[in-house]
Amino acid sequence: MLRSSAALLLRRCCLHSFAPPAPALHSSSKDAYFAAVSHIAGVVRRDFYLERTLGRMRLPPPTSDLVLRVLREAAHSAPLSALRFFAWARNSSSYRPSGPEFDALILPLARHRHWSQMWKLAEDMRSLSLPLLPSTFSAVIEAYGDASHVDLAVDVFNRLPKFDCPQTTAVYNALLSALCRVGNFHGAYALIRRMARKQVLPDRQTFSILVNAWCAAGKLREAQDFLEEMNRRGFKPPVRGRDILIDGLVDAGYLESAKSMVLRMTKEGVLPDITTFNSLLQSLCDSGETDFCVGLLQEASDMGLCPDISTYKVLIPAVSKSGKIEKAFKLFYSAVDDGNKPFPSLYATIIKALCKAGRFCDAFSFFNDMKGKGHPPNRPVFTMLVKLCVRGGKFVEAANYLVEMTEMGMVPMSQSFDMVVDGLKHCGKHELAMRMEQMEVSLRSY
Known part of the structure; x- marks a missing residue:
């Protein structure tokens, strides 16, 4: 029993030890070179006896390009194995690591939460006087945030000057996102004030992170105050940040605040996103402010806003329902002039308004x-x-329209026949009523 187990173990060792030979790295063919890179990356990802297998493959001295390509292929799924390959390559006297190879390892290690190995690599970079990229550590901070380790994300942020890595806007945004993810808005606002003190300019992402987080948490007043303060400080909030806030205000029912923000944007010559604009129109129309919506559409259109079919789908039924038929017609033909193809329900709302107003000939x-x-x-x-x-x-x-329906292959509802027949009998049109009854019977017999 013991002998058979030892034999089995020896067999497994041999299977892991002898890998198929790698394609020639010195080939002039790019395909052969990339095939060799892929082969080595496969060994790195899967081979338990990694160093021994690499030694037996009789590879030429590793180059920075080869090591970088292998790390990019293998580190995403097997960061610790990729780290072992990197250590093996560094044992070669001819290979000197550069910054990109370190960067290719640091982020995967952080995403897999191998924090100690990540910091050891950062220390190695500093000892070799290699610069750390802010983009790499932005991703590391985001990885800490995804793992809800906000304290560690703050620690990374604070340690960057020690590694001569600048705290750029992207780095601030990464920490801001981590703080907002756990609802630490006090810390997020303190970070914004620090950006102002350090004269680090916020970008579109900065505004979007904060406004989106505040709106998601229902803190609409804070989001609005933040945008106004940034505006006073001379930082022009991006349109997307305001769109997010408008959407949040509309969803929460703060229509007056949403209206004032849209009006302020139009006065500044800024147009909201058409989806946000339509959402606001829908809520305002539901609350009966159709006249304001028509005027707002006109003002925005004069500034260059291009309404889509959804805009007219919101406004035309609302205006028609309020009895403003001429305005509904104007909107309808504006939609046609804009190149939109009206659908039956848009016609139906105006037809219904005309009939209710007694204008049957026009309908x-x-x-x-x-x-x-x-x-x-x-x-x-x-x-x-x-x-x-x-x-x-x-x-x-009404009887004629029932006939027209059947000619177009549609079967009217029984209630429609009943209403028409009763009405015809009531006004003395008994012969026509009988014909309608016979038509219904013939339709139902099929």
Whole structure:
């Protein structure tokens, strides 16, 4: 039993020890070179006896390019094995590591939370007088933040001057994101004040991180105050930061604050994102402020805002429902002039408003215009028109629309037939009522 176990162990060792030969590194073919890099990276990722296998592959002395490419392939999934390969390469008398190789290892080690190995590499870089890149340590700080180790992220930030690594805007943003992720807004605001003292200019990402975090936490007033303070300090908040805040104000029901922010933006010659603009219009229309919305759209359009079909989908039904039919027509034809193809529901809202106002001739004309422009009505539009005709005493017209529905291959609802038949009988159109009943029976018999 003991002998068989020893034999099995010896066999496993042999299998791990003898790797297939790597493609020639000295080949002039780029394909052969990259194949060799891929082969070595595979050995680094999978071989338990890594150093011994690399020694038996009879590789030429490693170069910075080769080591960097292998690390980039292997370190993402196997950072500790990649670190062993890096140590093996550094044992070669002809190889002198450079900054990119260290950078290729530091971030994967941080993401896999191998903190001690990461700091040892940083110390090695400093001993070799190699510069540490702010982008690398920004990613390290983000990795600490993702792991909810905000205290360690702060420690990294504070130790950067020791490594002669500048605390750039990207580094501040990384720490800011880590603080906001755990809801430490007091620390985040203190960091912003430090940026101002150190004269590090915030960028779009700075504003987006803070405003997004405050809005997600429901701290809309803080977000608004922050943007206003940055504006007073001479830092122009980016449009995206304001869009995020407007979305948050709308979602929370602070429509007056959202309105004032949009108006302030337009006065400054800045336009919100069209999605944000449409969201605000929808909320304002739901609260009955259609006149304000129409005026805001006109003002924004004069400044260069290009409304999309969703803008008109919000405004036209709201304006039609409020009885402002002429404004609805104006918006409708503006949508057409902008190159949008109206869909049946946009026609339906205006038709409904016309019928409710007793303007049936205009409604019928607009309905015919809809069909003439190549927008065939669907079943809901027909059903609505039949119902409105019945309510307005236009029973013959309602019967005609039921016939038109069947000619277009649509089967009207039973309730539609019942309303039309009852109305025709009530006004003395018994023969037409009987024909409608027969048509329903023939349709239901199929």
